[in-house]
Amino acid sequence: MADTKPLLHTCLSPALLNLYDVNNSIVVIIDVLRATSTIATALYNGAKSVIPVDSVAKCIELGKKIDSITAGERDGKIAEGLKHGNSPFEYPREFIEGKTLVLTTTNGTKLMHMALERGADHIITGSFPNLSVVCDYLLSRNQNVLLGCAAWKDRVNMEDMLFAGAVINRVKNHFSINCDSSQIAATIHSDAREGLFEFIKQKNASHYHRLSDFGLEKDMKYCLTADNAAVLPFYEDGKLVVHKYLDNI
């Protein structure tokens, strides 16, 4: 019954999003370094919700209106007018529990807003810290999936592709995959599975350079490690909240 399996595609850059059907798919937003890793971590540590906004100005504006933590970086520094950065380590339970985080990032929030504008109505976020939860959720549904890589200013990047590949290598038997980007991602992940951090370092990934120049090796190692923040961030009414499906399984 191979024909009846749902479809899985991977979109490697926001600039390619228009090629894919976001309306009838679960859209997984992937921005491994570091937006979606930080979103999972903040929610895992008890944040009430994370509101992704696509500009520093909107982040500041919303921060004035609602009781919240405003956060975002540009070029590796906390953006002017905001209070916190993009590192998952800034959001331990003792700081973030019960609070609302308003977060702007360069690529991940942009892709999410593009998907929303194109009519996506079933959006979750994926990252290594919540890898298993994402895979379990996708397997629990019988729906098409689009793995959406946030990339870096539209350029395809290694780490988002590695996460897409990690998901595919776990769920591929349950989907029909006629998508070269997905096959490439799965192959690259298989090459790297013994050590993701060493792989992106050895392969000279551009984001490895950018973040190691900012002294963020610790962030990268955390963001490439599976399952330290086992929640499913689910987009609902303008916010990412923890999906309650976990309570039912």
Add this chain to the structure above:
Amino acid sequence: MADTKPLLHTCLSPALLNLYDVNNSIVVIIDVLRATSTIATALYNGAKSVIPVDSVAKCIELGKKIDSITAGERDGKIAEGLKHGNSPFEYPREFIEGKTLVLTTTNGTKLMHMALERGADHIITGSFPNLSVVCDYLLSRNQNVLLGCAAWKDRVNMEDMLFAGAVINRVKNHFSINCDSSQIAATIHSDAREGLFEFIKQKNASHYHRLSDFGLEKDMKYCLTADNAAVLPFYEDGKLVVHKYLDNI
């Protein structure tokens, strides 16, 4: 003196071309199945020139104006109004020598015209049949390189990435490569180097399916084999002609 090496980038889809500098680079147009393989083969077999056009209508129009062979397929069949197809096997020496081939293809000619519109002034075409010549040429210059994959209707494909990777794995020590798409391509090619045809078959590449449905396994095997058409197609005055540099080395 690592800093002084020229830059190499890989563009995985025409939809990403605007992210790259085509003006100060040698742009290598890659459409492995089958446009650039056929271009190399026709020129190797003595075609006077190949004129790439981006629509069937232009192909017909030009065919009426100049003494030429018009060729192009859509959905695996010779397009209405044209005389020949996209297979390299249609262009043996006894047929094509001394003639002009006007060729339209779905992806490769589109990418070439996009590069021209963006101001590229140094364009060659690359394919496995002319792999070594392309690499030798790139090594003989001291210029930036953009490997441009034609993809399939803007979707990233396996075989064009494999060719980009094949080039990168041969020339990488002579370039500065800060480009994840290039690193990914080189890694995928290293995975596949023992057998490209088996690799795209095993990986369920979408183009493998499309062409094998059309009975074109022989075409694919030829298009994935190195160095059977050792010429350098070079774009000049609206035509692809054999670059004379080979006579000088």
